[in-house]
Amino acid sequence: MTYSIKEVADMMNVEPSTLRYYDSMGLLPGVKRVNGRRVFEDKDFKWLRVLNCMKKINMPIDKIRAYVKLAEKGDSTLQERFDMILEQKQIVLDQIAELKDCLKEFEYKEWYYTEAIKAGTEKVVENVTTCSPTLEVDTIPKK
Amino acid sequence: MTYSIKEVADMMNVEPSTLRYYDSMGLLPGVKRVNGRRVFEDKDFKWLRVLNCMKKINMPIDKIRAYVKLAEKGDSTLQERFDMILEQKQIVLDQIAELKDCLKEFEYKEWYYTEAIKAGTEKVVENVTTCSPTLEVDTIPKK
DNA sequence: ACTTAACTTAAAGTTAACTTTAACTTATAT
DNA sequence: ATATAAGTTAAAGTTAACTTTAAGTTAAGT
Numbered sequence: 001m002t003y004s005i006k007e008v009a010d011m012m013n014v015e016p017s018t019l020r021y022y023d024s025m026g027l028l029p030g031v032k033r034v035n036g037r038r039v040f041e042d043k044d045f046k047w048l049r050v051l052n053c054m055k056k057i058n059m060p061i062d063k064i065r066a067y068v069k070l071a072e073k074g075d076s077t078l079q080e081r082f083d084m085i086l087e088q089k090q091i092v093l094d095q096i097a098e099l100k101d102c103l104k105e106f107e108y109k110e111w112y113y114t115e116a117i118k119a120g121t122e123k124v125v126e127n128v129t130t131c132s133p134t135l136e137v138d139t140i141p142k143k
Numbered sequence: 144m145t146y147s148i149k150e151v152a153d154m155m156n157v158e159p160s161t162l163r164y165y166d167s168m169g170l171l172p173g174v175k176r177v178n179g180r181r182v183f184e185d186k187d188f189k190w191l192r193v194l195n196c197m198k199k200i201n202m203p204i205d206k207i208r209a210y211v212k213l214a215e216k217g218d219s220t221l222q223e224r225f226d227m228i229l230e231q232k233q234i235v236l237d238q239i240a241e242l243k244d245c246l247k248e249f250e251y252k253e254w255y256y257t258e259a260i261k262a263g264t265e266k267v268v269e270n271v272t273t274c275s276p277t278l279e280v281d282t283i284p285k286k
Numbered sequence: 287a288c289t290t291a292a293c294t295t296a297a298a299g300t301t302a303a304c305t306t307t308a309a310c311t312t313a314t315a316t
Numbered sequence: 317a318t319a320t321a322a323g324t325t326a327a328a329g330t331t332a333a334c335t336t337t338a339a340g341t342t343a344a345g346t
Contacts, residue, residue, distance in 0.1 A: 082256035
């Protein structure tokens, strides 16, 4: 089975021009051409899925390219690639932890506005949290 | 207790120039001035913590400013702000779910390289996953 | 008192990641 | 057959979010 650039772009929720840009940056190694046109094959999706993840965690294009270059060098770079993957895995874990903290803040705000709307004014909830001068405070009121 | 722009910048892990930029964009309402200098008070940290979260989930500055403007209008905008918070909460939840999928991919890659390094070559693991032409596939090998 | 560090603004500069344009070729549908 | 849609490249343009610069004022340390 083969796929056009538009079909792949739709699957990845990006513009075809974005895929061409990725290609020009060296992020789409080994994609076949037929009459000059890119033809994506099943084997390409293996990498596209990883690329998709790397993009989602905001890994810079330069770093992704570095990974691709290592992969192209073959087995001699296995350890280096492993190290990069471990580093990125830790970054995802950190990002998830960070977002969970943000979620708490938004859940607090949800509660805050629920109470304020009930009362018709913010004054009722304005001083529920003791605001110490740090950004690390965790104050989720129990329902 | 009061804090200089540098002190607040350090707490938020940003440059003072970034805070000045946020201020110029209307993201730091109600910050006092003494001889022209910004002086941050305890009350400001309440908002800084929320701002911090909004930045972390990549909420665009324009949207954050819209929220600030609503807050400045007072109680008549409670419902609108509640709706915005709910929307952002859903965005965080989606982002967390997305990152968890990425984590699986990196965990698979970790396993992949562990096996490849053991064998000295990628050939051993290259075709472990059946790669269907979708980016939604989930293939985590059980240890 | 004097030096150094930190603060100020307005405006210009930077960066990453696309996105658009122009000029062209190839494929698909009627 | 012919129009329309989709593909191509290289190069220029865009956007968001800072970041730096320049020129100045204010505060803090010795």
